[in-house]
Amino acid sequence: MKTVNSAPGGRITRAARRRVVRAGVCAAALAALVGTTATAASAEAPSPPPAVQADVPAGVTAGVAVFDRRTGTFTEQLNTAGQFRSASVVKLLIALDVLWNRAPDSLPAADRSRIDSILRGSDDTAASTFWANNGGGAIIDRMVPRLGLTDTARPPSTHPGFWGYTALSARDTVKIYRYLLDSAPAAVRDYVLGNLRQSTRCATDGYNQHFGIAGSFNRPWAVKQGWSGFSSGGCTSPAATAAKEPRVDAGTPAGAHARTPASADAVDLTRPALHTTGVVGAGDRSIVVVYTLHPTGTSYGKAYTDIGRLTRSLNVPGASRPAGTWIGTWGSGVRVRTQTTTTSGAVTTLPAGAEVLVGCQKRGQQVSAPPYVNDWWAHLPQYGGYMTSIYLSVPENQVPGVPVC
Template identity: 45%
Template sequence: MRLKPWAAVAAAVPLAAGCVAGPAAGPARASSGTSQSSSAESPPARATASRTARPPKVPPGTTASWLVFDRQRGKFVATRHAHRKYRSASVIKILIAIDFLESRRTVSAADARLLKIMLRESDDDAASTFWDRGGKGAIVTRMARKLRLPDTTPPPASKPGFWGYATLSAHDVVRTYRYLLDTASPRVRDTILGHLRAATPCGSDGFDQAFGIPDGVPGRKAVKQGWSGFGLTPPVRCDARTQSASISLVASRAADARVPDYGRPVLYTTGLVGKDERYVMAVLTAHPAGSAWRGSVNRITKLTAGLYRSVT
């Protein structure tokens, strides 16, 4: 989940048999109260909750965007720079999964395992396997068109293997979750959200992915995290298992002005939170160049906790 996308490493994923159990059933689908084509798809310049709590203050030097949609009320309740573009990092794995599942009726045991570790553990090699098969950037083009994601674009043509260099925004991430909840077939919805509800505390690369929503928001949740720019290895290994090597070093040699926030580490926390998954939340952050992992994690977790309190 760092900056992870290199097509050349895709074949490295071992396809272990037997690890293909389907995700646990989640809560019943709740209506958002609006269709995908409704006016609620475009957040107002200042969406506010009917509460007295104030949105969190962004620390100096940190860039932050967020968007929160209240499915019960059918409206956006908090927004900040919702259309600001970021490099996608591992959040793009949701679109990779949608594209893969919607292109076929059945999934092999080996592919079911790859989907599981890609979504639960944010495994990079699994993502690269699906990226190659789906035509690389063509996946993003198809999904952006189908889901009507105005800020989502493929990686630069000079770097077709770097799926983490696609662009997205808080608006497009929230819209993607709403597509899964309200439009996607039950098979696609239950597979993807089931895995996100069972996201592991540790990524397959040894990074701790429990920042933001997992640590800052109480209760059950479905989450997809993203991080990039923090080096080859975690400062403190979250888990001794490491299934894939970091591609951050390769990415660091491929600077491109078309990649948002290139040279700055980024952390993203996205998902469904609250009772009956009432809120769809996306918090995207870019931190000062050279920022340490722990300080950056603390910043996004504090922002996320404050944002959740402000809308509940």
């Protein structure tokens, strides 16, 4: 049991136990829910059954597609034509428009730096600069026929400057990645995917963007994520609350409000959105796209956890899954540190309530979060650091079933 601070060595009271468990469930229950331990071997998953395997959490609306490039077939398809507001996934189209018929080396240094920041850190300011300078919604109008997109549409006429309100679907996003991998000039392919492989854990606005694909599979992967409608996203700048949708007029030319064949007018612009897209496995074997909308008021940590569970449920050929135990957390501003002390350097902060992958545990500095104390620390391999186990949603100080480091 987690030790109560007022009674060292004693057992937690029934009321205190309920407090510990309220933010999550014990490790054993998590194992039953999401499958906590996974091998790091890269063996292919068996052929999927006819039914979709995607495990969509309650209350979540999802659009899912997994395309196996080796066989040329989809292993997962769910609501693939459904339109979602793209949030930052549209930055793929913004970048490709800049690079159309141009080699990356020919770009002005400032533009190349902006694209680097867009693709690695999901830089909103850089995206807004290209949106304003290159015609706003006309960017989308150009890219739709170039890539043969069917569900993609510029932002609704009521929000022309909101590039994140561009409509995208799972199947169109697969087409974007297939273009990059199979049709784009080699220099463009290597430049764009090279940047996506260097996705930073913390985006430029302080959101932790290594959810979904980045949290579910070992490298190699390359990702472009999207989020919209949350107030904060943890990471090294937990106070950052900048919205992902810039409220700027794109300065679009006359006729910019004309609709493309698809329309974004009916796309949900209110519910919190969290999306993970990219390629996974040696040789970029699989293209994975997961779009999600969450109930109004959902916290970033809850959405982060739900999209992680959904992504881990997918049949992704060639993917290697990290070993460890997925466990929920409670509290806010929980730091991941380089060592098992509160004075060691902070690697980052966790989104409040997010699940984490625990590789092993060891004793360190005793930490107090009244009425609890705990001297066990959990090693989080995906972060390369430790968090105090006092904030793990399990009733014991030492997590059952997790090896000692």
